[in-house]
Amino acid sequence: MLRKLFTISFILLLSSMLFAQQRAIIKSTGDVIKLQKYGSFEEALEVSKFKSTIDKEAILTNDLFKSSAAVDTLSYSKIDPGWEGATKARFGYDPYDVMVQWFVAPTKLNINAIGFYTNDVVDPNSAVEMKIVKVNWTKDQITALSAKRLGYYPAAGYEPFPIAPFQDDEVTTGDWVDIAGNAPTAPFGEDLWSDDGIGAPATPVQSEYVWVEMNLLAFEPEIQEGEIFGVVLKNISPLGTPVLRVQSASGLIWSGFKYYNAGRLVTTPPTMPEIDNGWWIRPTYTWDMAAIVTYTGDTPPVISDIDNLPTTLSTADRVVTAVITDDNPSGGPKGVKTATLKYSVNGGADVAVVMTGAGDLFSGTIPGQAAGSSVSYYIVAEDVGGKVTESVSFTYNIFKPSGASTLLVLNGMTEAQKAYPVGYYFRQVPEFKFDQWYYGALSAELLNNYKHIFEICTNGPVDDNNAAVKTWLDADPTRNYFIAGEEKLGWDNSYTDMTYAAGDFEYDVLGVAASYNDVSYDGTAGQALPSRLFAVQGSELGGALYTAFTAYGTDSLQYDPIYELGLSTSQWIDGFDAAPGVEVDMNVETRGIAGAPAVQNKAAMAHHVTANGNHVVFSTYDPLAINSSPSYFWWSDSVVAPHYKAIEYFNIILGVEENNLNPNQYNLAQNYPNPFNPTTTITYSVAQKGNVSLKVFNLLGQEVATLVDAVKSVGTHQVNFDASKISSGVYFYTITSGEFVSTKKMMLIK
Numbered sequence: 001m002l003r004k005l006f007t008i009s010f011i012l013l014l015s016s017m018l019f020a021q022q023r024a025i026i027k028s029t030g031d032v033i034k035l036q037k038y039g040s041f042e043e044a045l046e047v048s049k050f051k052s053t054i055d056k057e058a059i060l061t062n063d064l065f066k067s068s069a070a071v072d073t074l075s076y077s078k079i080d081p082g083w084e085g086a087t088k089a090r091f092g093y094d095p096y097d098v099m100v101q102w103f104v105a106p107t108k109l110n111i112n113a114i115g116f117y118t119n120d121v122v123d124p125n126s127a128v129e130m131k132i133v134k135v136n137w138t139k140d141q142i143t144a145l146s147a148k149r150l151g152y153y154p155a156a157g158y159e160p161f162p163i164a165p166f167q168d169d170e171v172t173t174g175d176w177v178d179i180a181g182n183a184p185t186a187p188f189g190e191d192l193w194s195d196d197g198i199g200a201p202a203t204p205v206q207s208e209y210v211w212v213e214m215n216l217l218a219f220e221p222e223i224q225e226g227e228i229f230g231v232v233l234k235n236i237s238p239l240g241t242p243v244l245r246v247q248s249a250s251g252l253i254w255s256g257f258k259y260y261n262a263g264r265l266v267t268t269p270p271t272m273p274e275i276d277n278g279w280w281i282r283p284t285y286t287w288d289m290a291a292i293v294t295y296t297g298d299t300p301p302v303i304s305d306i307d308n309l310p311t312t313l314s315t316a317d318r319v320v321t322a323v324i325t326d327d328n329p330s331g332g333p334k335g336v337k338t339a340t341l342k343y344s345v346n347g348g349a350d351v352a353v354v355m356t357g358a359g360d361l362f363s364g365t366i367p368g369q370a371a372g373s374s375v376s377y378y379i380v381a382e383d384v385g386g387k388v389t390e391s392v393s394f395t396y397n398i399f400k401p402s403g404a405s406t407l408l409v410l411n412g413m414t415e416a417q418k419a420y421p422v423g424y425y426f427r428q429v430p431e432f433k434f435d436q437w438y439y440g441a442l443s444a445e446l447l448n449n450y451k452h453i454f455e456i457c458t459n460g461p462v463d464d465n466n467a468a469v470k471t472w473l474d475a476d477p478t479r480n481y482f483i484a485g486e487e488k489l490g491w492d493n494s495y496t497d498m499t500y501a502a503g504d505f506e507y508d509v510l511g512v513a514a515s516y517n518d519v520s521y522d523g524t525a526g527q528a529l530p531s532r533l534f535a536v537q538g539s540e541l542g543g544a545l546y547t548a549f550t551a552y553g554t555d556s557l558q559y560d561p562i563y564e565l566g567l568s569t570s571q572w573i574d575g576f577d578a579a580p581g582v583e584v585d586m587n588v589e590t591r592g593i594a595g596a597p598a599v600q601n602k603a604a605m606a607h608h609v610t611a612n613g614n615h616v617v618f619s620t621y622d623p624l625a626i627n628s629s630p631s632y633f634w635w636s637d638s639v640v641a642p643h644y645k646a647i648e649y650f651n652i653i654l655g656v657e658e659n660n661l662n663p664n665q666y667n668l669a670q671n672y673p674n675p676f677n678p679t680t681t682i683t684y685s686v687a688q689k690g691n692v693s694l695k696v697f698n699l700l701g702q703e704v705a706t707l708v709d710a711v712k713s714v715g716t717h718q719v720n721f722d723a724s725k726i727s728s729g730v731y732f733y734t735i736t737s738g739e740f741v742s743t744k745k746m747m748l749i750k
Contacts, residue, residue: 108297129199477613575602
């Protein structure tokens with residue numbers, strides 16, 4: 001048996017290769033790394049082993065492709081652009097759980113080796129088996145399924161549960177058992193490579209691919225064009241061994257399979273049929289597994305290095321380039337016959353553009369489109385043998401500022417997060433108008449459309465906007481900047497505690513004199529726990545929260561991103577010392593400083609006015625992740641939260657788009673905050689100098705307050721309403737100026 005006879009390590013160099021064949025490494029992580037040595041199995045493995053950073057950043061898919069080089073490291077980053085924006089996960093599986101990642105053969109091929117990647121600490125007792133199985137289902141069948149329990153094979157007498165994952169397993173005693181009609185036919189067929197059902201043992205290594213060579217059994221499985229095979233990874237660690245984690249990406253369509261030995265959602269009582277063990281399909285999760293193959297049939301063209309055009313403000317033409325190659329390992333005719341760029345605007349019909357080639361480099365032009373348009377495009381290539389390859393689709397927007405004075409920058413987020421968390425940051429003030437930017441680094445062309453920038457960079461920024469923001473602020477003292485994110489300081493300085501001075505962005509703009517990274521961690525633990533926060537009594541941004549929280553009467557205000565955001569596996573937060581003249585609004589209680597236990601209070605949010613006159617707010621936490629314990633309340637989703645108070649601090653006019661304010665028009669904005677207790681602000685604009693009346697009425701139409709009764713000049717004005725002497729309820733406020741009359745509703749809650 002393989003389990004008894006072999007210790008698997010990185011595989012041997014094959015002694016010879018047929019020159020009519022093409023070898024490639026196929027991985028569920030994506031990039032194409034072109035190698036130099038024709039037919040070198042060793043080089044392919046070494047590139048995969050040592051260039052793990054490229055592997056980890058690659059994109060997942062399940063179509064096998066090759067490049068023009070004789071030996072390639074194939075990965076899917078060139079095929080599915082979604083990997084970069086996909087959430088990377090460490091998907092755990094327990095002893096005797098099994099994972100399968102499937103691949104479609106684009107032509108006839110032989111499998112030379114299979115591998116997997118784990119991106120977490122590996123327990124010394126962890127061990128796995130790897131084999132290859134036939135996949136019975138089609139690609140469309142697999143990708144169409146939602147998360148469902150599929151079934152299992154009976155294994156009479158097998159302990160602790162009488163089931164097995166595959167028909168060729170040594171303990172299997174019967175035919176496939178379907179669960180609730182979810183899988184009338186088994187997803188997997190016979191083993192294509194195993195030793196009587198047993199896979200080759202291997203030892204996981206953190207942050208490296210581990211490979212198993214097929215010639216251990218003296219043969220390499222042959223797969224026909226269009227057939228689907230599955231790379232199998234079984235956890236054979238002793239029961240009780242800590243969970244083993246395999247890298248995966250979520251949000252893509254290449255659904256992985258997982259066999260839960262002891263159940264997925266229902267694990268107690270530990271008996272069948274009550275628990276839900278067996279095979280499950282896990283939509284949107286793709287396991288980071290790989291296969292090295294040798295192509296022996298004619299392959300379709302390879303489309304790689306496609307320009308992924310970013311969102312832009314420009315309405316000019318845009319050029320798309322790609323590298324398109326074609327080889328024929330079977331020895332027949334080869335070469336690219338045609339290449340076509342296809343694009344559509346706002347979901348309309350495809351428009352075809354013939355691409356022109358210079359060697360392997362092809363280009364085509366998408367005509368300029370109107371501001372506000374969304375453009376999708378992909379490439380279709382045909383070789384001289386009639387084989388066709390179609391790339392995945394890319395999309396860019398032609399961004400159109402709305403006229404709002406505020407831009408919300410989601411640095412590191414995608415439009416897929418627009419509903420949550422993005423839709424919740426300021427949902428208590430629907431009158432707060434802002435544009436949203438998810439599309440990469442900030443530019444002067446973009447920033448100059450706005451007076452206020454709110455930047456959220458939870459989990460650390462992806463784009464460094466420091467220089468662009470500093471230039472934008474320096475150009476106009478009325479511009480204001482809010483930035484929040486628990487890894488901002490660490491990301492800027494390689495997670496090293498720093499001391500700052502005048503001339504540093506952190507000192508001049510953020511108001512930070514010294515930074516302390518990951519203060520939720522005491523050197524051994526703590527990073528998975530919420531961190532205690534203290535709103536500063538009487539501060540500009542934290543004072544309202546202090547008052548409300550104190551009246552609420554619970555024990556702890558805390559930063560809890562795992563619970564509130566679901567975006568992180570740890571509760572990191574940084575602390576800092578404020579520079580002179582900077583007012584602290586929120587403190588965090590540290591567990592450690594510089595990796596050693598230390599309980600202190602450090603600043604977590606502060607505000608100040610820069611030397612240039614700009615108002616700036618900096619927070620080392622995501623503003624949506626504050627709650628309380630043991631009596632739970634989501635304080636971030638309240639108008640007393642500091643990020644709501646930043647709207648007032650920046651003197652942002654609510655209910656209207658400031659950049660669109662027209663002195664020739666009258667306007668009455670919605671009061672803010674609303675509901676309120678006991679004060680609120682009402683904003684209005686006047687088109688002509690004259691008498692203005694602004695009055696408040698109750699539900700019976702009785703006047704309860706006159707807020708304005710005077711001559712007002714052309715422009716925008718604000719007035720505060722103090723309702724401390726009237727009872728809770730619904731009120732109306734009406735403005736009259738000349739022939740202009742407008743009424744809005746507000747609610748007082750005491």
